[in-house]
Amino acid sequence: MIKKDVLIIGAGPTGLFCAHQLGIIGLSCEIVDNLDKAGGQCIELYPDKPIYDIPAVPECTGEELTNNLLQQIKPFNVKFHLNERVEELKKAEDRWHVKTSGKQEFDVASIVIAGGVGSFEPRKFPLKECEKFEGSSIFYSIKDKTVFKDKTISIFGGGDSALDWAIELSNTSKVNLIHRRDGFSGAESSVQKVKELNDQGKINLYTKYQIYSVSGENNIQSVKIKHDDGETKEFKTDYVLGFFGLIMQLGPILDWGLNINKKAIEVNTENFETNIDGIFAIGDICTYPGKLKLILSGFHEGALAARGCFKYAKPDEKLRFEFTTTSKAAQERLGVKK
Amino acid sequence: MAKINYITHDNQTHTIDVQNGLTVMEGAVQNDIPGIDADCGGGMACATCHVYVNEEWLDKLPSKEDGEEDMLDMAFEPKQNSRLSCQLTVSDELDGLVVNIPSKQV
Numbered sequence: 001m002i003k004k005d006v007l008i009i010g011a012g013p014t015g016l017f018c019a020h021q022l023g024i025i026g027l028s029c030e031i032v033d034n035l036d037k038a039g040g041q042c043i044e045l046y047p048d049k050p051i052y053d054i055p056a057v058p059e060c061t062g063e064e065l066t067n068n069l070l071q072q073i074k075p076f077n078v079k080f081h082l083n084e085r086v087e088e089l090k091k092a093e094d095r096w097h098v099k100t101s102g103k104q105e106f107d108v109a110s111i112v113i114a115g116g117v118g119s120f121e122p123r124k125f126p127l128k129e130c131e132k133f134e135g136s137s138i139f140y141s142i143k144d145k146t147v148f149k150d151k152t153i154s155i156f157g158g159g160d161s162a163l164d165w166a167i168e169l170s171n172t173s174k175v176n177l178i179h180r181r182d183g184f185s186g187a188e189s190s191v192q193k194v195k196e197l198n199d200q201g202k203i204n205l206y207t208k209y210q211i212y213s214v215s216g217e218n219n220i221q222s223v224k225i226k227h228d229d230g231e232t233k234e235f236k237t238d239y240v241l242g243f244f245g246l247i248m249q250l251g252p253i254l255d256w257g258l259n260i261n262k263k264a265i266e267v268n269t270e271n272f273e274t275n276i277d278g279i280f281a282i283g284d285i286c287t288y289p290g291k292l293k294l295i296l297s298g299f300h301e302g303a304l305a306a307r308g309c310f311k312y313a314k315p316d317e318k319l320r321f322e323f324t325t326t327s328k329a330a331q332e333r334l335g336v337k338k
Numbered sequence: 339m340a341k342i343n344y345i346t347h348d349n350q351t352h353t354i355d356v357q358n359g360l361t362v363m364e365g366a367v368q369n370d371i372p373g374i375d376a377d378c379g380g381g382m383a384c385a386t387c388h389v390y391v392n393e394e395w396l397d398k399l400p401s402k403e404d405g406e407e408d409m410l411d412m413a414f415e416p417k418q419n420s421r422l423s424c425q426l427t428v429s430d431e432l433d434g435l436v437v438n439i440p441s442k443q444v
Contacts, residue, residue: 159412179411180416185407185408247444
């Protein structure tokens with residue numbers, strides 16, 4: 001069990017800056033995030049898109065913002081638990097016990113939920129019957145590509161993941177690539193490569209088709225696809241892969257007894273605490289009258305929530321307000337004290 | 339101002355007066371029309387404000403910007419008349435627009 005003052009859920013800009021604010025006032029924290037890297041929506045949705053409304057930063061990309069924030073919290077050696085989702089929450093006297101999908105356990109005085117619009121999960125096929133094959137013959141990500149050797153694989157999607165895997169797997173497998181339109185969102189070079197491989201008969205490309213049905217007993221045996229004009233085709237397949245990007249879901253947080261309003265958690269605006277003592281929510285995931293879903297608002301919320309955490313972590317101490325320009329304690333924590 | 343008709347998956351029609359300049363997505367969210375999630379808040383980054391536009395309206399809508407079609411690849415059961423409602427800005431010309439909300443957004 002990892003014992004810390006605070007657990008932050010979500011490594012987006014708001015969670016990262018909250019870690020900084022906790023560090024400045026001398027509280028320890030660790031961060032859990034379901035993605036494989038820090039940055040949240042900034043990294044997952046718009047790493048290359050410029051942002052123009054970060055105070056005192058006229059222009060930066062999602063990736064630059066993330067890197068700067070990581071740089072800013074470096075002095076505090078915050079530990080990240082990536083690829084993990086928070087699953088269980090239990091009250092243990094005046095502390096919280098939290099368990100993650102990776103079986104990591106935390107014992108913390110308070111929790112800051114900076115979960116954006118939820119954790120990122122792969123978007124799945126709309127067909128109900130696909131569920132029973134999930135993990136055995138339907139996949140939304142690839143962990144071990146060797147299972148596909150010498151098999152027939154049907155890949156759905158038109159983005160980089162779909163194109164890259166179609167190209168890669170065509171070396172060792174029979175690949176069908178199915179996409180709902182003629183245009184692709186993946187890199188132009190990959191599109192060209194797929195078209196070449198299609199001409200050479202190494203990939204069977206079907207455009208303007210979408211999945212219609214799948215059939216099989218324990219494993220998938222065949223998949224049926226439907227053209228825009230209504231025509232259907234059915235072919236044998238061993239595996240079906242879907243690459244439709246990621247969606248955001250609140251997940252287990254919904255079951256924690258928090259007051260939820262339109263997929264967001266209600267908080268007070270004094271310290272962004274929820275209806276449950278010791279649980280705070282900041283950034284896009286929180287709501288209150290006048291809430292603006294801006295990164296700068298998330299920074300403000302994180303600064304106040306960090307101070308709200310103090311009384312739970314150090315009930316016998318009083319927090320003094322100090323500036324980093326003059327506070328010796330803060331400068332020591334930042335490792336810049338002369 | 340334009341009257342926008344939102345038809346939910348259970349075939350209920352919600353007719354809402356939406357101010358010019360707002361998007362069809364905002365008109366739905368501000369009036370609690372069920373079935374439009376708009377997770378990303380209009381950033382064309384999530385495909386959860388997906389609607390099917392009635393055929394006769396398709397030509398009257400602003401054309402798709404780069405990226406909308408890419409995002410629609412990710413939508414739940416996209417069709418040829420699929421649009422992201424965050425990209426449809428309301429004007430007098432759209433008075434009477436009919437959009438169907440899919441059974442799910444994700």
